[in-house]
Structure formats: structure tokens, C-alpha cells
Amino acid sequence: MRIAIKYDSVEISSGGRVAGHEAGDTLVRRLLRIFPGSVVIGPATRRSQDFDVVPLEMIDPEDLVVINMEAVDSPHIWRVLSQGSPGAEPRIMNFVWRSVPSAAPDVHTATLALSCALFPTFADSQRTANEIGDLMSRWTAQRLYERARLSWVNLGFRLDHIQPRVYTQVPIVLYPSIYLSRRKHPEQFFRVLEQVRKVVPLRVEMRLQEDSLVSEAAMDISQRDWVWMGPLTATRQSYWEALARTTAFLATAEEVSYGLLYVEALGAGVIGVLPDREWARALVPRTYPFIYRDLDEAAAMLTRALREPEACRREMDEAAGGSFARWIAEHHSDDAFDKAIVANVESWFGG
Secondary structure, three states: OEEEEEEEOOOOOOOOOOOOHHHHHHHHHHHHHHHOOOEEEEOOOOEEOOOOEEOOOOOOOEEEEEEEEHHHHHHHHHHHHHHHHOOOOOEEEEEEEEOOOOOOOOHHHHHHHHHHHHHHOOOOOOHHHHHHHHHHHHOOOHHHOOOOOOOOOOOEEOHHHHOOOOOOOOOOEEOOOOOOOOOHHHHHHHHHHHOOOOOOOOOOEEEEEEHHHHOOOHHHHHHOOOOEEOOOOOOOHHHHHHHHHOOOEEEOOOOOOOHHHOOOOOOOOOOOEEOOOHHHHHOOOOOOEEEEEEEEHHHHHHHHHHHOOOHHHHHHHHHHOOOHHHHHHHEHHHHHHHHHHHHHHHHHHHH
């Protein structure tokens, strides 16, 4: 069985490799690794050393299963493939890896719900799967959502990426997002950091996606001499090297589908100060000690993380029953994801 990956925002280099470092690009690379011989759906035919790019209209539905990373488009993909190969039944699987938008137009929400009810859907976490299930029950007919095929597993990451920790004279706090969107609440992040830096020296590092990096909000933030702001790291190696020297991060996001960046940072030994939200509690042990209820509590926790990082990591170990690193490995390894997505593709579409 061969796979065709559909993600319109994928960034492909002149050398024919997936070049971007956003979550979507990383997931395309992972799918290409999991399913050798896959193709990427793109606007024009292109051959490269690693994979071929094929237009949607040239996909043979009898040969390829489409893994669609933009689930709302699956009905359109089905129509295009059906028209191109009359009599063939297109095989399409939704891969939902972002949180379901809560303020989207009704047309978008209803189309997404219908797509997930009509096509097998694989989600990146239990939280996302629950959102999809609720969406289908509210926006589609009962006979559709009762027959829906929905599965999930935590996305996880490759544990062998983790680097030995590096001490820095001035503690580094990571802004744990590549966007400055309203749902990430960067204003809350800096409200806390302004408070913390009054009592402990610190440096903030921000690596932003291009649109956020050139925004007016980014220009204002960059005026702070204790903030370093730059583009996404050029390689995964440099990304993990940066995490190895990071002391802590403060999460202020309102909604998160899975939280891969948070999990990777936690796995790298970064102390995560997390909001008391369902998505955050799903990432860590039940008694994780650094979950805040308000910004004053966040400031107190972050201050302690920067002053006593080793003591804080010992508390994380205790919450995990002895080893926080081992807990992360057991709950967020990409091995489980790789096996689960392969098993679901085989179950839904045959070997």
C-alpha cells in the first residue's frame, strides 16, 4: 500500500526536501519516514531524491491512500479523485493534528464535522479525538456519526533527539510557540516575565514563524533588551541544542491540540510552567507540581524554576514516580504513534 500526503502548506526546498520547521512540515517528514515510498500532493509534478510531488488530479485512487492533514478538504479530494477515476472508490484518511477551532464560521465547522464522519479520522491526542467526536455528534446526522471511524494516539517525539543539558550563567526562558496569535496570549507571557525579571535575571528566547516575526507585535517585543527574537532554527539538531540550554518555559495558550513543542521541551529537561487547563494536565503526571491557576502563581513558580532548577526537576521526578524522563518516554514516544497510524491505515484500507 502506498500513501499520498496532502498538506498544502508544506515547504519543499529547491533540492526536493521538506524544508520547513513548523509542526506541519515536521509531521510530513515523519509520515514520509513511516511510509517509505510515499508521495506528496502538490501543485505540479516534481521528482526528487526523497519523494515525488504529484498533483491531486494525477493521483490513482486504486494505488494510493490519501492521508489528508487538512480534514475540511476531504470531501473536495473525494470529488476530484472520483471524477478522475470513474468507478474507483477513493481511499482518504483524515489526520487531525490541530485543535478544532472554536470560533470558525458555521460552514467550516459543519464541513469539518461531516468530513470526519464520512472518512476515517486519526487524531494526534485523546483531547483532539474527543473534540472531533463532540463535533460530529452536534453537527452531523446520527446515522453518520454512529458509524464514524475515529482513532487516536499521542503524537510523541523521537527520544534520541534529546541532548545533554548545558548550564548557562543567565537562565533562559522559552516563549513556547512560533506564533504571536491571540489564542497564545503573548501579553500574559510578558506580564509574568516582567514581574519575574524584577527579582531574578533572565533572558527570553523566541523563535517565530515568518509572519509573526515581521509583525508589529514582534517589533514592539524586540525593544526589550532581555529578549532575543529570531527565525525558526535551521535544523532539528540546532533546535534540540537550544532546548538543552533552556531553563524553563511558561505556557499561556488557551487551546492546544496536543502540544508537541511543550512535550519536546519537557523531554529535554526544560521546566514547564503550565496553565490549569485540560490540555496541559493531559501532558504531564497527575501530581505535576508546576500548574498555575492565575498569573501571580505562574510568576512564583517561574521564579523558583529559575532560582532552583535542580530542586524543581527533582519534584518533577517525584511526581512521575521516580523519573520524569522515563515517564515522558513511556507516554510520549513516537514509537507508539508510528505503530498506531500504520495499524489504523491497514485496518481501514487493507494491508
